Amino acid sequence: xxxxxLDDIATADIAFxxxxxxxxxxxxxxADATVNVMVEDLDVIAAKEIxxxxxxxxxxxxxxxxxxQEFIFYKDAESLMLRATEVSVKKAGDHYSxxxxxxxxxxxxxxxEIIVDVKAVTMCQFEVKETAQGWESTVVLDx
Amino acid sequence: xxxxxxxxxxxxxxxxxxxxxxxxMNVPARIYATESLLNxxxxxxxxxxxxxxxxxxxxxxxxxxxxxxxxxxxxIGGVAAMDATEGVISPGGIGxxxxxxxRLAVTNLTVDEVSPQLQSLINQLFKCVxxxxxxKGMINISRGEFRDVIEQGAKWAVNKGYGWNEDLxxxxxEGCITGADASCVSQKAIERGFKQIGxxxxxxxxxxxxxxxxxxxxxxxxxxxxxxxxxxQIVIMFHCGSRGFGHQVATDYLQIxxxxxxxxxxxxxxxxxxxCAPFHSxxxxxxxxxxxxxxxMAFANRQVILHRIREVFADVFKTTPQDLGIHQVYDVxxxxxxxxxHQVNGKEKEVLVHRKGATRALGPGMDGLPExxxxxxxxxxxxxxxxxxxxxxxxxxxxKETFCSTAHGSGRTMSRTKARKQFYGRDLQKKLKDxxxxxxxxxxxxxxxxxxxxxxxxxxVVKATEVAGISKKVARFTPIGNIKG
Numbered sequence: 001x002x003x004x005x006l007d008d009i010a011t012a013d014i015a016f017x018x019x020x021x022x023x024x025x026x027x028x029x030x031a032d033a034t035v036n037v038m039v040e041d042l043d044v045i046a047a048k049e050i051x052x053x054x055x056x057x058x059x060x061x062x063x064x065x066x067x068x069q070e071f072i073f074y075k076d077a078e079s080l081m082l083r084a085t086e087v088s089v090k091k092a093g094d095h096y097s098x099x100x101x102x103x104x105x106x107x108x109x110x111x112x113e114i115i116v117d118v119k120a121v122t123m124c125q126f127e128v129k130e131t132a133q134g135w136e137s138t139v140v141l142d143x
Numbered sequence: 144x145x146x147x148x149x150x151x152x153x154x155x156x157x158x159x160x161x162x163x164x165x166x167x168m169n170v171p172a173r174i175y176a177t178e179s180l181l182n183x184x185x186x187x188x189x190x191x192x193x194x195x196x197x198x199x200x201x202x203x204x205x206x207x208x209x210x211x212x213x214x215x216x217x218x219i220g221g222v223a224a225m226d227a228t229e230g231v232i233s234p235g236g237i238g239x240x241x242x243x244x245x246r247l248a249v250t251n252l253t254v255d256e257v258s259p260q261l262q263s264l265i266n267q268l269f270k271c272v273x274x275x276x277x278x279k280g281m282i283n284i285s286r287g288e289f290r291d292v293i294e295q296g297a298k299w300a301v302n303k304g305y306g307w308n309e310d311l312x313x314x315x316x317e318g319c320i321t322g323a324d325a326s327c328v329s330q331k332a333i334e335r336g337f338k339q340i341g342x343x344x345x346x347x348x349x350x351x352x353x354x355x356x357x358x359x360x361x362x363x364x365x366x367x368x369x370x371x372x373x374x375x376q377i378v379i380m381f382h383c384g385s386r387g388f389g390h391q392v393a394t395d396y397l398q399i400x401x402x403x404x405x406x407x408x409x410x411x412x413x414x415x416x417x418x419c420a421p422f423h424s425x426x427x428x429x430x431x432x433x434x435x436x437x438x439x440m441a442f443a444n445r446q447v448i449l450h451r452i453r454e455v456f457a458d459v460f461k462t463t464p465q466d467l468g469i470h471q472v473y474d475v476x477x478x479x480x481x482x483x484x485h486q487v488n489g490k491e492k493e494v495l496v497h498r499k500g501a502t503r504a505l506g507p508g509m510d511g512l513p514e515x516x517x518x519x520x521x522x523x524x525x526x527x528x529x530x531x532x533x534x535x536x537x538x539x540x541x542x543k544e545t546f547c548s549t550a551h552g553s554g555r556t557m558s559r560t561k562a563r564k565q566f567y568g569r570d571l572q573k574k575l576k577d578x579x580x581x582x583x584x585x586x587x588x589x590x591x592x593x594x595x596x597x598x599x600x601x602x603x604v605v606k607a608t609e610v611a612g613i614s615k616k617v618a619r620f621t622p623i624g625n626i627k628g
Contacts, residue, residue: 012555075277076335076387115588117276117345119390120239123415142239
């Protein structure tokens with residue numbers, strides 16, 4: 001799995017570390033880790049609805065921060081549980097831009113094992129870094 | 144673990160870390176705890192409360208309550224008052240779930256009357272108070288009307304028929320904090336929140352039917368004032384906040400503050416979750432007005448939930464909520480910042496009190512109390528884990544030391560992922576049913592995360608507040624029914 005949950009960072013909340021060879025895979029892994037906090041088995045989320053994202057930020061960290069927020073936003077605003085499908089991240093001048101697509105469906109308690117709600121992505125120990133193997137990110141989610 | 148040498152006891156249940164502990168501390172930090180609770184507190188609490196002591200404009204002390212544990216920026220259980228002219232406002236001192244809080248209502252029913260109906264009550268409450276991930280409420284309003292909700296709070300709900308006027312008198316700020324301005328909140332926040340009025344949420348949020356056994360009533364006179372008048376009386380307690388709306392307000396302003404705090408205001412970023420802005424800056428004032436909108440959303444949310452509870456009880460008992468004596472005792476926030484007057488260096492001063500996982504606890508006679516509680520002091524509602532029970536306390540004169548603040552709950556000691564590995568939701572539900580606690584939950588994994596063993600002993604937390612004199616025990620309630628997100 002491209003992400004692991006970390007026991008010892010946040011007592012009342014949930015932290016994870018995502019790793020990937022490319023930046024795009026890292027963003028998708030972090031989105032999956034966020035949604036997986038809410039839904040036990042990601043594979044049961046059917047791709048019935050599509051939402052497209054277009055984000056920009058001068059900071060790569062804030063770009064990921066805002067990208068993960070999108071999944072939390074649609075969960076509340078439209079009761080949609082989405083999975084990241086495509087992401088492209090480009091650097092143009094002094095800022096990064098992201099185009100992405102996510103697919104999913106209305107939250108269906110009869111269909112999935114729902115775990116717990118994610119309230120927010122926090123800045124606590126939030127990190128995106130390039131490593132010898134590719135990319136790594138640490139994220140703490142508020143529960 | 145023994146208590147580190149830099150933590151000195153300064154009074155019964157009060158421990159201090161001096162300003163020399165860390166460079167830049169403006170005031171000493173104080174932890175309210177028994178020796179045993181202090182021993183068990185994470186070291187990160189010390190680090191966080193002393194970081195809070197570095198914030199610009201903080202007065203007297205940075206406090207941590209006995210249920211304190213690691214949080215974002217501030218520890219949970221953190222209390223800090225900032226000079227209203229010179230100081231800062233920090234979303235990290237309030238929490239993502241703005242006006243997360245507790246509401247308590249009494250009934251005139253006893254456990255013998257409720258037990259035969261318990262399963263129907265819990266099953267119906269589970270249907271009528273939506274909970275869990277992304278839960279939508281049963282009130283359909285437009286985005287425009289939602290703007291009224293966030294400016295008017297519980298008053299909006301009562302005007303719409305979801306409650307009684309007396310509920311407002313018995314709510315902090317009478318259920319509507321003044322100065323909320325909907326133009327300071329983002330469209331995203333509105334989108335996340337406008338369908339969620341009357342919903343419980345998830346995590347540690349719950350709704351419980353509880354019993355006040357005679358042996359658990361510690362102060363009969365105060366209990367009487369608060370409406371606990373007969374043996375084995377049934378009460379209803381619930382815990383929730385401003386839902387996705389408040390979470391989005393906090394997220395939006397965390398980013399705004401991070402962008403300006405150093406570049407525009409020259410404030411040191413100690414921890415990104417301690418992002419802040421001068422209280423009187425445009426950003427600080429906008430956040431304060433937006434935060435008040437979330438405070439009002441949470442008051443309206445809990446008001447509508449109380450209304451649903453009244454409807455369910457009336458339906459099951461085939462009578463009216465009036466006949467069942469379902470009166471609100473109090474509603475109090477534990478994630479909030481408010482402008483209040485307190486003594487600072489012997490003079491009364493207006494300060495911005497941040498309470499994050501801490502409850503206001505006004506002592507007898509203090510300003511801000513409704514007439515009905517002028518002599519008793521404010522009811523303080525302390526939510527425990529679903530297995531161990533909860534408390535009703537009263538504010539005391541001694542709470543002046545902590546800007547009239549006390550604990551808010553039991554405080555976690557075990558991480559969610561660990562709890563889920565150690566407990567199984569279905570087993571826990573069965574075990575609790577055998578103990579006489581009937582539970583309905585939206586998620587069994589979520590239920591496992593809330594096992595009683597994942598929390599501090601609530602009796603120890605309450606004892607610590609009494610030892611230090613910042614609140615007083617009135618009654619302990621034991622759960623018989625619970626709904627969880």
